[in-house]
Amino acid sequence: MDLTPWDKVKLARMPIRPTGLDYIELIFKGFVELHGDRLYREDRAIVGGIGFFNDLPVTIIAQQKGRNTKENISRNFSMPHPEGYRKALRLMKQAEKFNRPVICFIDTPGAFCGIGAEERGQGEAIATNLAEMMMLRTPIISVVISEGGSGGALALGVADKIYMLENAIYSILSPEGFASILYKDASKAETAANDMKLTAQDLYQFGIIDGIIKEPAGGAHNDFEYVTLQVKDAIGADLKELMTLSVDEMLEKRYQKFRNI
Amino acid sequence: MSRNLFKAKQYATTKVYRSRPQELRGSEEDKPNVPQGIMTKCPGCGKLIYTKLLIKSHKTCECGYCFRVSANERLEMILDEDTFVEMDHQLTTRDPLNFPGYADKLVKTQTQTGLVDGLVTGRGLICGYPTYIGVMDASFFMGSMGTAIGEKLCRMYEKATHERLPVIVFTASGGARMQEGIFSLMQMAKVSAAVAKHSQAGLLYITVLTDPTTGGVTASFAMLGDIILAEPGALIGFAGPRVIEQTIGQKLPEGFQRAEFLLEHGFVDKIVTRDKLKNTLGSLLKLHKKHEYDVTYN
Ligand SMILES: [Zn+2]
Numbered sequence: 001m002d003l004t005p006w007d008k009v010k011l012a013r014m015p016i017r018p019t020g021l022d023y024i025e026l027i028f029k030g031f032v033e034l035h036g037d038r039l040y041r042e043d044r045a046i047v048g049g050i051g052f053f054n055d056l057p058v059t060i061i062a063q064q065k066g067r068n069t070k071e072n073i074s075r076n077f078s079m080p081h082p083e084g085y086r087k088a089l090r091l092m093k094q095a096e097k098f099n100r101p102v103i104c105f106i107d108t109p110g111a112f113c114g115i116g117a118e119e120r121g122q123g124e125a126i127a128t129n130l131a132e133m134m135m136l137r138t139p140i141i142s143v144v145i146s147e148g149g150s151g152g153a154l155a156l157g158v159a160d161k162i163y164m165l166e167n168a169i170y171s172i173l174s175p176e177g178f179a180s181i182l183y184k185d186a187s188k189a190e191t192a193a194n195d196m197k198l199t200a201q202d203l204y205q206f207g208i209i210d211g212i213i214k215e216p217a218g219g220a221h222n223d224f225e226y227v228t229l230q231v232k233d234a235i236g237a238d239l240k241e242l243m244t245l246s247v248d249e250m251l252e253k254r255y256q257k258f259r260n261i
Numbered sequence: 262m263s264r265n266l267f268k269a270k271q272y273a274t275t276k277v278y279r280s281r282p283q284e285l286r287g288s289e290e291d292k293p294n295v296p297q298g299i300m301t302k303c304p305g306c307g308k309l310i311y312t313k314l315l316i317k318s319h320k321t322c323e324c325g326y327c328f329r330v331s332a333n334e335r336l337e338m339i340l341d342e343d344t345f346v347e348m349d350h351q352l353t354t355r356d357p358l359n360f361p362g363y364a365d366k367l368v369k370t371q372t373q374t375g376l377v378d379g380l381v382t383g384r385g386l387i388c389g390y391p392t393y394i395g396v397m398d399a400s401f402f403m404g405s406m407g408t409a410i411g412e413k414l415c416r417m418y419e420k421a422t423h424e425r426l427p428v429i430v431f432t433a434s435g436g437a438r439m440q441e442g443i444f445s446l447m448q449m450a451k452v453s454a455a456v457a458k459h460s461q462a463g464l465l466y467i468t469v470l471t472d473p474t475t476g477g478v479t480a481s482f483a484m485l486g487d488i489i490l491a492e493p494g495a496l497i498g499f500a501g502p503r504v505i506e507q508t509i510g511q512k513l514p515e516g517f518q519r520a521e522f523l524l525e526h527g528f529v530d531k532i533v534t535r536d537k538l539k540n541t542l543g544s545l546l547k548l549h550k551k552h553e554y555d556v557t558y559n
Contacts, residue, residue: 111480113500113508118518121528123479123499130453131485135461150437151449151480151499158450172437172446172477177504182439196442197358206357208443258454259415261408261447 003167005193009175011167012146016221020047020062020105023145026228027235028053028060036087040120043084045076045108046156048091050100053235059095061088061156062105065146079112082125085155089129092136101139101239104156109174111152126155133158134254139242141235143213144168144200145220160254161238162208164200165227166215170208171198208261301328305494319535327492327535329472332381332398335431339539340385340394347383349416354378354409354441363440376401378409379434382417384426388543390550392429393421399433399473406478407438411448414482418455427465427546432483436476436501449481456485465549467542470497470520470529484528488545490538491520491529 003011011017024031028051036042048061063080066072088104095102111122133140142159148170164170172178175189178196203209213230216223242250300309305326315321319338320328330338336345353371356364371377379401384393395417397404414430421428437445459466468486472495479499483489491497498518506513516522523529533541 111499113505115505115509115513115517118498118500118505119526121484121526124484124528126449126480126499127453127482127484130450130481131457131460134450134454134457150446151477154446154450155480158454170443172439172442178439195358195361198443203443206443208447255454255458258447258451261444261451 005169005196005199006175006190008167008199009169009189009193011219012169014219014221015067016219017146018220018224018227019067020064020107020145022224023105023143023228023231024049024051024060024062026224027232028058031060034091037083037090039086040083043076043081043087044074045078045080045112046084046088048087053101053103053232053239056239057098057100059091059100059102060105061091061102063108063153063156065107076112078108079110080108080152080155081112081114081117082120082122085111085125085129088156089132092133092140096136096138099138101141101242102136103235104140104142104159106142106144106148106153106156106170107146108149108152109147110149111155126151129155130158134258135251137247137251139239139250140254141238143231143234144170144209149174158254158258160242160250160257161210161234163211163213163231163234164203164209165213165220166200167219168200169193169198170200170203171196319538321535325493325534327472327494329399329433331400332376332396332431335396336381336383336385336394338535339429339431339542340387341389344386345383345394346385347381348420349382349413351377352409352413354407354438356440357408357444358440358442360440360442366440370401374398374401378407378413379404380410380413382413384420387429387539387546390543390546392427392546393417395428395430397431397433397478399435402438403435404433404473404478405435405438405445405476406448406452407441407445408448410438411445411451414452415455418452418459422455422459422462422464425462425464427467427549428459429467429469429542430482430486431469431471432474432478433471434474434476434478434483436478446477449477453481453485456482460485460487465546467545469533469538469542470523471495473497475499475501489528489530490533490541491523491531492538493520493532493534495520497523497529 031051033049047064063078064075065078066075092102140159141161142157144164146168175192176186179188179192180186200212220227301312303322303326306324320330379398382395466486467488468483470491474483474497520532
């Protein structure tokens, strides 16, 4: 049975769906979380740190939804402030220094819209990540696990390889926001979801993502191990491939990947 | 595999709306952002101003209010006369999502504005110094960035990198072109990549943020300038003020997200009034001109 784009939007937002930390726990060993952007404060909407992928040290960065209401509030429903993106960039530069690949898990409705976020330069923070990730001299792999909302998602999405889970969505804006801008009616979100072409299948067809991670019937939470094994396989195969390239070759490929969109 | 079909470029070219060179200098009756009457009311102070006087004063009111200007008017204000050579004039979008109603609306807007999309790019001189220049036009789909603007920008940065020339971009944008969905989002990464390459080559990039600069444009090439200038009073931000008010459920303070606010918070180098803009850019280009060091230090 085929799910509609709107079914997928609802599925991607289910509270029971595995979050960034769940992936980190199952895929990596010895994860050490590192906090703060060294400039303003710690943003709990993004989790970052170092761990082992098999025997290889890697840097992991994940947008993190809460697994209950209380955690969700402390993580700002996975809507990062500028300091979250700056922490992510700090850890990526650290990864570059120590030749560690970077693995990103994307799951956000979007970058946070608020007074503090604007005062501290949300636009500047995202822009800087886009430019710096493009030039980062170490492999980057990004996986959209649930929601990939707007520039807030893209700021962890400039990568050599990009995956989406089968029922994940990735879009310019939430269907609700899109409907209210284009149809002047937020309740037309379902129509918007159809018109926007935001599913993993759409993006794969467009050549924007490199692969789709299959989910069990009903969604990733029904057999999470099955999902993580595929993610692990994809990361393993990609790292093997990327590490055969010289850094300059890899960067040129990364550039062309986006240049041709 | 069907997937390869979509690897084709998402833009196409059109020959329909080719502008003639004389249009670049702009005619008195072709000023879309100032009403056609003899008098114009200033939204800043409410005074009535002679329209002719307003055009002579760089479309700035005595109170400092900057009326929006078209891309062609901007080029006329900034570049040395008869030095502009436009690039990729005919480049337009291919409507990558096949979005309902978009193709028709595009043609209508192209006819109305005389523009092919919301950005003019090219090469010219400012105070005698050669530079690449891109100017966005907010009258075209709110200056929103889709694949055409992304592609035109990239070609300009790449050409400037190849020819070792600076780039100046005037931003004016409501954000992403919604009708191009994920393709529009990806332009942010694509353009930032071209900016980064230009920067890595040690070349100068100046952005001038004009009213309004928001969304995906702010969160990509607008904020990546080596030097970021802004026009007085320009609205500059990531999220639009209405979205923020809805999100936090409170009114925003006076002056929030205006150029002066960004200067105060450290995100803009300098606010420049229109009468000084050309000379300021000229000075900055001069300051970055490659020196013959043996001459300079001997
Ligand atoms: Zn006035």
